[in-house]
Structures are given as C-alpha cells and as structure tokens.
Amino acid sequence: MSLQGEDGATVELADGIEHQVAMVMDLNKCIGCQTCTVACKKLWTEGGGREYMYWNNVETKPGRGYPRDWEEKGGGFASAEQAGQEDVHGEREVGELPSEEDWGRPWEFNHGEIFYDGSDESLRPQGEPPEWGPNWDEDQGAGEYPNSYYFYLPRICNHCTHPSCAEACPRKALYKREEDGIVLVDQERCRGYRYCVEGCPYNKVHFNVLKKKSEKCIFCYPRKEAEGPDDEVRPPACASECPPQLRLVGFLDDEDGPIYKLVEEYGVALRLHPEFHTQPNVYYVPPFAPPQHTEDGETVDVDRIPRPYLEELFGEDVHDALDTIERHRDRVRRGEDSELMDLLTTQDLARQYRLEAFE
Amino acid sequence: MTAGRDRRSVATALAALVLLTAAAVAPALVGARPANEVPVTDLPEAGDSLSNPTADAWGQTPAKEIALASAPSSAPNANDTSIEAVSVRAARTDGRLAVRLRWADPTRDTNFTGNQSATPHVNSFGDAAAIQLPTNASANPGIAMGSAQTPVNVWYWSGPTAGQELIAGGPGTSTMVNQQVSTSATYRDGHWYVTFVRNESIQTANRTDFTANEDVQVAFAVWNGSNAERAGQKAVSEWQYFPFGPGPQGPPYEAILWAVAGLALVVVIVATVIGIRRT
Ligand code: SF4
Ligand code: SF4
Numbered sequence: 001m002s003l004q005g006e007d008g009a010t011v012e013l014a015d016g017i018e019h020q021v022a023m024v025m026d027l028n029k030c031i032g033c034q035t036c037t038v039a040c041k042k043l044w045t046e047g048g049g050r051e052y053m054y055w056n057n058v059e060t061k062p063g064r065g066y067p068r069d070w071e072e073k074g075g076g077f078a079s080a081e082q083a084g085q086e087d088v089h090g091e092r093e094v095g096e097l098p099s100e101e102d103w104g105r106p107w108e109f110n111h112g113e114i115f116y117d118g119s120d121e122s123l124r125p126q127g128e129p130p131e132w133g134p135n136w137d138e139d140q141g142a143g144e145y146p147n148s149y150y151f152y153l154p155r156i157c158n159h160c161t162h163p164s165c166a167e168a169c170p171r172k173a174l175y176k177r178e179e180d181g182i183v184l185v186d187q188e189r190c191r192g193y194r195y196c197v198e199g200c201p202y203n204k205v206h207f208n209v210l211k212k213k214s215e216k217c218i219f220c221y222p223r224k225e226a227e228g229p230d231d232e233v234r235p236p237a238c239a240s241e242c243p244p245q246l247r248l249v250g251f252l253d254d255e256d257g258p259i260y261k262l263v264e265e266y267g268v269a270l271r272l273h274p275e276f277h278t279q280p281n282v283y284y285v286p287p288f289a290p291p292q293h294t295e296d297g298e299t300v301d302v303d304r305i306p307r308p309y310l311e312e313l314f315g316e317d318v319h320d321a322l323d324t325i326e327r328h329r330d331r332v333r334r335g336e337d338s339e340l341m342d343l344l345t346t347q348d349l350a351r352q353y354r355l356e357a358f359e
Numbered sequence: 360m361t362a363g364r365d366r367r368s369v370a371t372a373l374a375a376l377v378l379l380t381a382a383a384v385a386p387a388l389v390g391a392r393p394a395n396e397v398p399v400t401d402l403p404e405a406g407d408s409l410s411n412p413t414a415d416a417w418g419q420t421p422a423k424e425i426a427l428a429s430a431p432s433s434a435p436n437a438n439d440t441s442i443e444a445v446s447v448r449a450a451r452t453d454g455r456l457a458v459r460l461r462w463a464d465p466t467r468d469t470n471f472t473g474n475q476s477a478t479p480h481v482n483s484f485g486d487a488a489a490i491q492l493p494t495n496a497s498a499n500p501g502i503a504m505g506s507a508q509t510p511v512n513v514w515y516w517s518g519p520t521a522g523q524e525l526i527a528g529g530p531g532t533s534t535m536v537n538q539q540v541s542t543s544a545t546y547r548d549g550h551w552y553v554t555f556v557r558n559e560s561i562q563t564a565n566r567t568d569f570t571a572n573e574d575v576q577v578a579f580a581v582w583n584g585s586n587a588e589r590a591g592q593k594a595v596s597e598w599q600y601f602p603f604g605p606g607p608q609g610p611p612y613e614a615i616l617w618a619v620a621g622l623a624l625v626v627v628i629v630a631t632v633i634g635i636r637r638t
Contacts (some may be wrong), residue, residue: 098478099481170530194482195590
C-alpha cells in the first residue's frame with residue numbers, strides 16, 4: 001500500500017497495516033553512553049534466559065558489532081521484488097545462527113563480594129576470562145592517527161515493512177500488528193525453531209534458552225498504549241532515556257510529523273543496509289566528523305569518515321543526505337531559517353515524540 | 360460346438376475360478392504380515408515396565424524396521440536429514456498402548472545430562488521424535504501433518520522439552536494440547552530408545568482412540584539436533600498402521616478391495632461361461 005503525500009512523496013506501508021511506527025536516530029548526537037541499552041535491559045531483558053540479550057544495543061562503527069559480524073551472517077531478501085512477493089518462504093536468503101560466543105555470554109560480576117563482604121579484589125567478570133562481548137571493540141574504529149575515526153550506532157529491531165523474520169517462520173509466529181506495524185513474536189505459536197533469528201539480517205531476534213522461544217524488541221508497546229501507572233503515552237524507553245535526546249518517534253505516515261519530513265521530504269534520514277530489502281522503519285541521520293588533519297595539525301578538506309564506508313552502511317542516498325544537511329547548516333550559519341535544522345535540534349517533546357497523531 | 364467340449368470348458372472355467380479366488384484370498388489367509396503393519400503384542404504381565412525404554416519386556420515384541428526419508432517441506436535445508444531408519448515395537452498392557460522407537464544417532468543432543476540440567480546453546484537443537492496418528496481413527500489424513508478437515512494427533516518427544524502432545528491441521532499449525540501421553544527416553548551405545556505410553560481409550564475430543572475395533576494409521580518422524588534438524592527438516596516414514604481392526608490382517612480397505620476384485624472375477628468368469636455355453 002502506498003500513500004501519496006501533498007508534496008508528492010509516497011510512503012510505502014506493509015499490506016493490511018493502518019499506520020507504521022518509526023524512529024529516527026541522529027548519529028551526530030550519540031555519545032555511546034549506553035543509557036538506552038540499560039533502560040531497555042532494566043525494563044525487558046534482566047533475567048529468565050534473557051541475560052545475554054540487548055534488544056537495544058549500541059556498537060562502535062567501524063566494528064564487528066553485536067552479535068559479532070552480524071552484517072555478514074545473511075538473512076533478508078535477495079531483491080526488492082522478492083521482498084514484495086506474497087509468500088517467498090523458502091526463497092529467502094537463509095542466514096546463519098550466531099553462537100553464544102558471538103553474542104557474548106552474560107558476565108557474572110563479584111559485586112556481592114566487593115560491596116557487601118569487604119573483599120578488596122577488583123570488580124571483574126567471574127569465571128573464564130571473556131574473549132568477546134557486546135561492543136567489545138568499543139572506540140577502536142579505523143583510520144590512521146591523526147585521522148582515525150569512529151562513531152556509535154544504536155540499534156533496535158527496525159519493525160520492518162517487509163520483516164524477513166516473519167517470512168522465515170513456518171508457523172507464522174511473528175507478525176506485524178495491524179494498528180501500528182510493530183513486529184511481535186506470538187509466544188503461544190513459537191516453537192523455538194529460530195528461523196526468525198537466521199532470517200533477520202539485523203540479528204534482532206534473540207532465542208531464550210530457558211523458555212525455548214524467540215524474543216525481540218517490542219517497541220515498548222505497553223508504553224505507547226499508556227499502560228504505565230500514570231496512564232501517559234510514552235515513547236520507547238531507549239528514546240526517552242537518551243541524554244542527548246537523539247531519537248524522534250512517531251509514525252512514518254504522519255505527514256505533519258518529523259519522521260515523515262526527515263525521511264520522505266528532506267531525505268536526510270536513511271535506512272541501515274537498505275540492500276537487505278526488509279525496509280526498516282528505524283532511520284538514521286548519517287554522521288559528520290571534523291575534516292582530516294595533516295601531521296602538523298592543519299585542517300584539510302577531506303572527509304574523516306570515508307564516504308564509501310557510509311555508503312556501505314546507508315546506501316547511495318547517503319551523499320544527498322549529507323549534502324542536504326550541509327546546505328541547511330550553511331543557511332543557519334548565514335542567519336537564514338531552516339525547518340530541517342529546527343527539526344534536528346528541537347527540544348520540544350511534543351514535536352519529537354508524536355505517538356498520538358492518529359488518536 | 361459339441362456337448363463334450365461344452366462341459367469341458369465349464370469345468371476349465373470353474374477350475375480357473377477356484378484358482379483365482381484362492382490367489383485373491385490366500386495372502387490374507389496365510390497371515391503374511393502386510394508391509395505397512397506395525398505389530399502390537401499383548402503383554403498383560405508387562406504392566407508399567409513398558410514405560411522403561413530398555414525394559415526386558417520389549418524383547419517379547421517383534422521389531423518393525425521402518426525406512427525414513429526427508430519430509431517434503433518448505434523449511435530451509437529440508438532435504439538435509441540424517442536419520443535413515445527407526446525400529447518400532449508396540450505392546451498393549453492394562454488398557455494402555457506402549458510404543459517404543461529406537462534409532463541410531465551418534466550424537467546425544469539434549470539438555471539433560473544425567474540428573475543435571477545444563478543450558479543448551481542458543482544455536483544448538485535437540486534430538487526429537489514423533490508419532491503421528493489421525494485424530495479420527497477412521498480418517499485418512501495427508502501424511503504431512505494432516506489438514507484442517509482431517510487433523511492429526513502428534514505425540515512428540517525431544518531432548519530439551521521431554522514429552523508434548525500436539526494437534527495439527529496441516530504444516531505449521533501444530534498446537535500443544537493437554538498432554539495425555541507419557542514419554543521416557545534412554546540414550547545408550549549410540550542409540551536413542553524412546554517410549555510413548557497412552558491409554559487406549561480416550562474421552563478427550565480430537566485424540567486418537569484405539570478401542571474402535573479398526574486399524575489405525577500411524578507415521579513416524581525423527582530429528583537429529585546436531586544437524587540443526589527441526590520443524591519440517593525431519594526424516595519421516597510413510598503411513599503404517601496398527602492392526603486393531605476385526606480381521607486377522609490388513610486394514611479394512613484392503614479387505615474391501617480384495618472382495619471387490621474377487622466379485623469382479625466371479626462376474627467375468629460366469630459371464631464368459633454363459634457366453635461359451637450359448638455359442
Ligand atoms: S529488524 Fe529483523 S527482527 Fe526486526 S522486523 Fe526487521 S527483520 Fe524482523
Ligand atoms: S542513550 Fe542516546 S546517546 Fe546514549 S548510547 Fe543510547 S542513543 Fe547513544
């Protein structure tokens with residue numbers, strides 16, 4: 001289904017979906033503090049077989065990510081045509097199941113000994129010394145001094161328009177909610193086959209070894225539905241807890257909302273790995289970095305983060321996106337108005353979070 | 360045509376009739392077991408011991424070797440299955456039906472290590488086996504998990520989850536139901552021995568009842584966890600049957616087919632004889 005906006009832009013929604021929740025993350029603001037990760041973990045994945053899970057994770061790019069080398073593990077669709085087919089079961093790109101070591105095992109720390117038993121050991125993971133973990137390659141990045149570079153990439157389930165996780169499940173245990181396109185695992189239907197884990201190219205479905213079922217990011221739907229004690233509609237915890245408030249939350253098809261404008265009108269918020277063809281609904285404003293320096297500290301007009309690398313992550317549209325942002329930055333520098341810069345720097349929560357647009 | 364030749368041809372026709380009838384009925388009478396029959400032995404003394412997969416009582420039952428092949432399925436790697444045969448024994452005791460499956464699998468994939476429960480890894484799968492039966496004993500469901508009209512009852516065992524009972528109406532539809540089958544498993548010398556025991560009569564809807572005095576179809580499936588086999592990636596048998604029907608042998612449709620064939624022969628021969636006599 002596609003909706004035609006007033007300005008001629010079209011929004012593609014999955015068949016049978018009334019509205020599509022979406023999120024934009026501005027990578028220029030992420031400080032890698034992992035507050036989002038912890039907010040999510042405290043809410044949804046503290047125990048019961050979920051110890052190793054991070055529905056929201058933040059990884060350093062360039063880097064191997066969480067789980068390790070997820071970008072090379074396959075999944076998704078071979079082409080847009082394939083993704084659009086009614087039933088492509090069996091024709092998807094079959095992915096690889098990450099191992100426990102790839103995810104990183106949950107570490108047990110000696111908190112008790114240190115804080116309560118007066119031990120003077122240092123705080124460290126107990127048992128076998130870990131050899132890998134989420135964001136293990138933190139801040140390593142790439143490039144040569146003085147032109148090394150890295151940035152942070154926060155990731156949640158993209159609640160894709162063509163979720164290959166759902167397509168991969170022979171029991172149709174994963175589904176997109178009609179009212180908002182949130183992708184969920186029906187815990188009654190799931191029999192722990194893990195085709196969804198293989199099928200998601202973003203590795204955003206996790207397997208709970210105790211429950212023997214798949215589990216994943218639920219876009220904090222109970223918060224969206226005002227199920228908290230104060231009956232308030234709230235954005236996902238990863239968004240509302242973020243110190244620099246870099247996430248915008250709303251509906252892709254809300255033409256008055258910031259997401260529609262950033263994605264459809266200005267084209268500055270892009271999908272991560274569009275070549276997986278699942279059509280994610282989490283969008284990223286690509287990162288800028290200071291230009292390169294010479295050995296003597298002179299600034300030269302060369303991109304620090306190589307454009308080919310950004311293109312690898314966000315596709316060809318990254319060039320237009322960066323150019324558009326650059327143009328609008330110049331406008332603001334010249335003292336002119338820019339709706340785009342207003343959207344990207346707003347501190348008005350009502351503009352940033354629009355989950356009641358269709359109520 | 361002379362009267363003598365006439366009589367001779369009648370005699371020949373009658374002899375042929377006798378021969379043909381004998382040929383038609385003989386296999387049934389001599390009791391050679393039809394290829395798809397899974398014999399069920401009455402062992403009234405065995406009692407609870409049959410739930411032990413390696414109990415001596417199982418030695419008193421004939422083993423039926425059943426070939427397995429990859430199930431037709433849209434699951435990825437559906438043709439990559441590794442278990443080629445299952446040996447099935449079945450016995451009745453105290454109104455219960457006990458079925459034991461034995462198959463070779465060099466790797467034991469389960470989360471039960473002795474009495475210790477170890478957490479399976481996120482990317483490993485358990486060994487498993489299942490018995491499929493029509494929920495309605497007189498129905499003939501499709502071999503691949505039945506259909507909405509002819510559902511199947513599945514008795515399932517797996518290393519990590521132990522026993523489960525499922526109802527399915529086609530691939531991908533199996534649903535767990537209140538379990539009335541008890542399962543037990545032993546791994547020994549590179550082989551799994553798994554028993555399934557259930558009361559023969561059942562009051563619950565949508566469960567196979569074995570007391571209706573009719574043969575009951577049954578099929579078997581085995582998954583090898585270390586080969587990542589799960590869901591439709593499984594080794595399965597063709598339909599077999601438990602000979603619970605009234606006849607000494609064969610499912611009812613077989614007897615009906617023989618009767619029809621016999622009758623047809625009689626009609627043809629009688630018609631021929633009458634034809635010859637008239638000429
Ligand atoms: S990101 Fe993965 S888990 Fe989430 S909807 Fe897309 S394919 Fe499914
Ligand atoms: S809370 Fe915000 S700034 Fe901190 S890591 Fe998460 S997205 Fe980045």
